[in-house]
Amino acid sequence: MIRSEWCPAGEGRRQEAAVTGRVVFVLRRRRRREEGVDIICVNCGAVALARLHARSTPPSLHIVDIMKQEQVLTVDNMNQRLRRVRYAVRGPVLERALHIEHELEKGVPKPFASVVRANIGDCHALGQKPITFIRQVLAGAACPQLLASPALPPDVKQRVEEILDDCTCRSVGAYSASAGLWSVRRAAAAWLAARDGTPASAHDIYLGSGATDLIKALLTVFTEDVDGKPSGVMIPIPQYPLFSGALAELGLAQVEYYLDEERGWALDVAELRRALRNASATCRVRVLVVINPGNPTGQVLTRENMEEVVRFAHEHRLFLLADEVYQENIIAKPFHSFKKVMYEMGAPYCDMELGSVLTCSKGWAAECGLRAGLLELVRVHPGVVAAFCTARALMQCPTVLGQAALLCVMKPPTPGDASYEQFAMERREIRRVLRERAATAHRAFNSIPGYSCNAIDGSMFAFPRFEIPERAQRAARAQGIEPDEFYCLRLLEETGVCVVPGSGFGQRPGTYHLRTTILHSRSQFQHMMDSVRRFHAHFLHQYADTRLDCTTDTSTGC
C-alpha cells in the first residue's frame, strides 16, 4: 500500500501512520548515494527507493523503485499494547519541530529564526544553570583523583567520601544494591522524616532511573485480573501521559476523573465517585493516582481536599499512588505530602498503603539527564515488596552517579558548610525565577482574547485554555487530527513555538488547551507570548465562522 503522501518528519525520522492518519511512509535509512533514500511503507512493509526533494515543505519524495521484503516481526504480530502507547510530550509536534530545526540549519526560509521548545519540563535545556555543589560532587565521585585539588570545597569532598565509602571498592562503576545505595536511602529517609514530621524508614525507599521508571514498575504490580475483571487505575484528566502510556502498555484499564478547571483544577470527590461507579461494570478499580502539584495543570491540593481523597481511597480500598515530583516547585500554596496527611489523620487512615515518588529531575536540582528518582512504599505487604524487588534486581541497579545527585538533593549543604552560601544563592535564584515566570505566564495568557489560564501554584507549566473556531475544528478533523494538535502544529509552522496540545494530556470534550513550560528567559518568554498572541488573532480571523457554516451546522451557536 504505497501512496504518494510522505512523512513530514522526513530524512530518517520515524513516524507512524496511526498517529495522525496522514503519514503512510517512513524513511528507513538515508543512503549516502545519489539515487535517493530507502523508505518503507509503515502499513505493509514494502520497500521503495525514492528521491528526496528536501527543499519543498513538507519534503516530497518520488518513488524510483519498489521492492518486496518479508519481515518476521511486523506491526500485526508485535505487541499490540505497545502500538497503543502515545506520549504527546515527545509526539508529532516535537517531531515536526525537530525537522524544522533541521531545515533552518540548512537555510530553508521560515517566518522565524529559531524554534522555541516549550514542550518538556527540562529546566537545564531552557538555560537554568546546574547547582554547582551537585556537579562538583559528581565530578569528585567519578574521578576521585580530583579530591586532591583545591578546586573542590571540603563539604563536596565529604559528600564524595560518603558515596565512595558506600560503593564496593569505592568505584561508582560497581553495581549498587538494586534498591540503591544505603547511604542515599538513609539520607532520603531523614529528608522525608524532616519534611513530614513522621517516621520514615530507609527500608521503604527504592531508587530508580527517574520517577517514571518507578511509577511504571509499581503499576506493573497491579496488572493481575481480580474477580475476572481487568484491574483499573484512576488517573486525573488532564494527566501526565506517562500514566496513560504505561496503562496502555501494561493492559490496565484507564479510569478517568476530571479535574475541575472552573475551580482552579480542584479534585472533586463527587467526580471520583462518578468515575469509580462508571468504571465498576468493566473493571476492578484498584489504584488511585493523584498528581500533586498537578502536571500539566499546576494546582496544589489543599489539605482538606487531600483528606477527602484519602477517605475516598480508604472507603473503596484503593491503593494511593501519589506523583509528588513537583513538590519542590512550589509557587504559591503550601505543599503537603499524602504520607503526612494520612499519618496525621490517625487510624484507620494512617495504616493505609501508599506509594509516593520523588525525583532529582524536578525541584531546584532539575537534573533530568542524570535519571534518578525514589519511590517510598509505605506499609506495602512484604511479600509484594519481595517480588517487586526481585523483578527490579533483573535490571541490576539505578545509575550510581544519579544516586549521588539524589544524595545531594536529600542532603544539601547546610549553614556553616563551605558550599552553603553559593548553594543557597543559586537555589534562591531558581525559586525566584520560577515564581516570577509563573506570575508572568498567568498574566500573559489571560491578557490574550480567547485565552484563559488558572493560577499556577506549583510545577513549571502553564495549561491555558483557548477557543478554536468550529471551522478550524472541521479542518483539523478532515486531516484526522485533534483540533488542538492542528492549532499547535500551525502555531509551530508560523511562529516556531513548540508546545504540547491539551489532547495529549486529556481534557473535557469540547475544550482546548496547550501545555507550555514557563522557564524560558524573560526575553524569550516575552517573544513566545507575543508570538502566541499574534498567531491566535490571525488564526481566529482565518477560521472565523461564517453565515454559510451556520446554515450547515447549527451547533456552533451563531
Added chain:
Amino acid sequence: MIRSEWCPAGEGRRQEAAVTGRVVFVLRRRRRREEGVDIICVNCGAVALARLHARSTPPSLHIVDIMKQEQVLTVDNMNQRLRRVRYAVRGPVLERALHIEHELEKGVPKPFASVVRANIGDCHALGQKPITFIRQVLAGAACPQLLASPALPPDVKQRVEEILDDCTCRSVGAYSASAGLWSVRRAAAAWLAARDGTPASAHDIYLGSGATDLIKALLTVFTEDVDGKPSGVMIPIPQYPLFSGALAELGLAQVEYYLDEERGWALDVAELRRALRNASATCRVRVLVVINPGNPTGQVLTRENMEEVVRFAHEHRLFLLADEVYQENIIAKPFHSFKKVMYEMGAPYCDMELGSVLTCSKGWAAECGLRAGLLELVRVHPGVVAAFCTARALMQCPTVLGQAALLCVMKPPTPGDASYEQFAMERREIRRVLRERAATAHRAFNSIPGYSCNAIDGSMFAFPRFEIPERAQRAARAQGIEPDEFYCLRLLEETGVCVVPGSGFGQRPGTYHLRTTILHSRSQFQHMMDSVRRFHAHFLHQYADTRLDCTTDTSTGC
C-alpha cells in the same frame, strides 16, 4: 499463619517464603526501641511485634504481640508473573552473604574473616581500576568548570566538548533524545562498522540503561499471541537469568535448548531443532536468543557454528536476538558478531532481522554502575520501531553521563592523543589479567577431584561442574531447595565464598554447577580456590553414600 521459623536474612532484609519454602517471616522495619521489631508474615500479612536475638545464627525472634492488618495489595492479588521471577545472581545465596557480612561487622565469630563475593560480573567491585580517560571525561562533562584545569588532558577536553555540544544548553542535566545523544549513536555506528566491515547506521542504534534494559524492552515487543498461541523465546541452558526472569514477567514461553558441555558448551543445531519441535505444540516460537560469548558458560562460538544458527533461524522465521555483551572479554578464540556473519553470508541471510546488544558494563570499561548499553536493531520494520520508540520515550532517556561513558568506549583515545599511552597501558593490563585469571581458574577447578571445568574462551566467569553425593541431594530436597543451592549455601557458611548455584542458570538434570567470577586478585583467587578444594573434600566425606542408602535407593549406582 505465624510460625516460629524466621527469616535467616534477618534485620530488615526481605525474603519471600516461596523462594525456599523455609522462610515464613520477614522483618518489616526495625524499631529503634527496646521492645523489639515489627515483623509481618509473608503468607497472610499478619503483623507481630517480636524480640530479636541477633547473636544466634540464624537470628531468632520471640513473638511479643500479634496484630491484624488487612492489606489492599496482597501476594494473591498482585501480578502473579512478578512472583515467578527469579534472579539467582542476586538471590538467596547473596542475601545470606550480606547477612553474614553484617554479622562479621558485629563480631559474630565465623570460620573466616570476610565474605568473598564472586556472584556477579562486576570488575570494579573486585578491585579493577576504572579507565582514567573515561572518568576524566565524566568529571569534565559533569563539571565543565574543570575544563580550565590543566589536570585534564586535551583529548579529554575534546571529548567533553563533543558531549556538551550535543546536550541541550550544554548540560548533562538536560534530557537527551529517548534513543540517546546523536554523537554517541554516531560514534557507535562507526565503531560497529569498523568492527564488522559492514555498514552501520546511527538511526538503527538505541541507547538504554544497560543492556538489560534494552533486552527486556525488545522482548516486550514479542508478547503478542500468534495463531492463538503464546509467543515463545528460545534461550540456551545454561543461560543468564535476565532472560528467564524477563520471560516470566512478560508471560513469554521459555523454550530451552541445551548447550553441549561435553563439547565445550557448543551450540548444536540438532538440539535447536529438538527444542523447537517440542515447543511447537504449546507455543509459537518467534525469537532465538544466543549469548556469545556465553554467560555463564564462557564459550565463544565458531564462525561455522554461527552460520548454522543463522540458517536455522532463517528456515524457521525466528528473530535473532544476540546478547554479545562480553565481546570485548575475549580470552582465546576470535569473536564474530552475528551481524557480520549474516552480512557476509549474503542473500537471503543478509536481509534477516537482528537485535544485538552491547554495554559499557563489560569489556575493558566495566562501568556497571553507570548503566549504559546499546541495542542495534538491524532491518526491523519501521512501524515496529516507531511503536518501540514511543514506548521508550515514556521513560524519557537513558542517563546522559552513562551515554558519555559509552562514547568513550566507542571512541577511545587513539595513538597520538595525549591520553593514549595511559589508556593503552590500562587496557592492556586489564586484558592481561583476564587471560591470566581464565587460565588459572580453568587449571584450578580441574585440579579438584570431582570437579571439571571447560576452557574459558570469553566472558569473566568459570562454570565448573561438580559431583553432589546422593545423600546430600536428599538432604537438600528435604529442605525444599536444589542440591547445588544447598552446596553453595554450605560453601558460604563454611568458607565465606559466595558463588551462584548452577540451577539459577539452568543445567541438564542431574548435573550440578556453580558460577564464579574469575577477576579477584591473584591472592584472593588462590584463597578462594583453596577454600573450595578443602570444602569439597569435606562435603564429599560428610555426605558419602553408605550401604544403608543403597538399600533404599538403587538409583545411586553403588
